[in-house]
Amino acid sequence: MSHSVNVLMIGDVSGSAGLGALFLSLQGLVKSTNSAFVTVNGENAAGGFGLTEEEYIKIRSYGADVVTSGNHIWQKEQVRPLLDSEGPLLRPMNYPQGVPGHGSVIIEKDGLRYGVINVQGRQGLVIADCPFTAARREAERLRSLGCIVLVDFHAESTSEKEAMGFHLDGIASAVVGTHTHVQTMDEKILPGGTAYITDLGMTGVQGEVIGSKSEVAIRRQLTQVPYKSEVAEGMAMIKGVCITIDTQTGRALEIKRI
Numbered sequence: 001m002s003h004s005v006n007v008l009m010i011g012d013v014s015g016s017a018g019l020g021a022l023f024l025s026l027q028g029l030v031k032s033t034n035s036a037f038v039t040v041n042g043e044n045a046a047g048g049f050g051l052t053e054e055e056y057i058k059i060r061s062y063g064a065d066v067v068t069s070g071n072h073i074w075q076k077e078q079v080r081p082l083l084d085s086e087g088p089l090l091r092p093m094n095y096p097q098g099v100p101g102h103g104s105v106i107i108e109k110d111g112l113r114y115g116v117i118n119v120q121g122r123q124g125l126v127i128a129d130c131p132f133t134a135a136r137r138e139a140e141r142l143r144s145l146g147c148i149v150l151v152d153f154h155a156e157s158t159s160e161k162e163a164m165g166f167h168l169d170g171i172a173s174a175v176v177g178t179h180t181h182v183q184t185m186d187e188k189i190l191p192g193g194t195a196y197i198t199d200l201g202m203t204g205v206q207g208e209v210i211g212s213k214s215e216v217a218i219r220r221q222l223t224q225v226p227y228k229s230e231v232a233e234g235m236a237m238i239k240g241v242c243i244t245i246d247t248q249t250g251r252a253l254e255i256k257r258i
């Protein structure tokens with residue numbers, strides 16, 4: 001009997017092109033990597049900003065066991081009741097008390113227990129409660145319950161993301177960054193056995209500015225006027241990682257970029 005499991009963690013789905021790429025690629029990827037569990041960051045799935053029930057249902061039906069998010073989850077008001085009612089839909093856990101939704105979930109699948117945590121960085125984003133304290137406490141709790149712990153750290157800053165990787169090393173099986181939409185090639189296994197990458201990259205149109213139309217992005221920079229970003233259209237790609245985890249120790253054995 002195998003004592004390892006493969007897990008896919010997929011980066012920010014951007015707009016309908018990103019959803020299309022997920023629809024076309026995810027099932028094949030699950031098969032080709034022999035993955036047993038999938039997380040997808042869906043915070044940009046609704047036209048590039050936020051998420052509604054429609055995109056959430058699609059992402060789940062394409063094969064996501066858990067849908068994580070980030071700062072843009074608040075963009076579409078209609079998602080808020082869903083944040084409370086849908087267990088596998090996460091918002092960053094380090095928001096103040098009373099905010100709709102939850103930032104972690106336990107999913108039992110094929111005899112294994114997965115604990116997924118979504119947490120948000122503070123550098124360059126709205127001020128949330130300390131992500132380091134929140135993530136560490138929750139990761140330890142989930143680990144003590146026998147979970148394979150997977151963390152989506154939605155953050156802007158590379159140093160903040162790397163620090164989180166080391167902070168949770170040996171507790172989480174994986175700490176992956178999301179939000180910046182450009183995949184980094186620094187995937188590694190940290191000394192305590194945690195798989196780490198600074199950013200999973202974006203599931204969307206790769207040829208423009210982080211999934212938005214470059215013309216508008218340039219106009220914003222030239223004028224410093226916050227013109228509304230427009231999500232790019234065209235051929236999209238799926239990005240993320242596949243992680244092999246020892247199910248007995250929780251240690252990551254391998255991490256590969258998609």
Ligand SMILES: [Fe+2]
Pocket residue numbers: 043070071072154179
């Ligand atoms: Fe974000």
